[in-house]
Amino acid sequence: MSHIEFMQYLQSQAGSDAQHKPVTRLYKNNAGTDVMIHLPQSYWDYVDWSEARGDIDFSYWVTHTEQNPFEDWTLSRLLMYWLWLDECRRHRLGHETPTDTPPEGYEAFGERSNDG
DSSP: OOHHHHHHHHHHHHTTOGGGSEEEEEEEOTTSOEEEEEEEHHHHHHHHHHHHHTSOOHHHHHHHHHHSOOTTOOHHHHHHHHHHHHHHHHHHHTOOOSSSSOOTTOOOTTOGGGOO
16 A cells, blocks of 8 residues: 555545544654654554553654565554554453553454464
């Protein structure tokens, strides 16, 4: 999925819900240059919540993910996926989450095999 396709996807999901509206933040990449990360507001809320608890360092996630690309996924798309997996894992293991509502697409069945 190209960057343009990913941005179109984000826009299509936004509708009139402010929590799904794409928001851009700047982070330093491996070269120390600002890179734009595009995520729905709800994902940024999760990033802020996780960082405030000391559970993640999103700046590290950005540089680590840039060093470990996956197929043709954009950096933002891959970060969005990792954040989704992190929240799903929290729900599955009964850890504290910012809301009691599992992320969209969450399926508890058969996921424990990924918790290694």
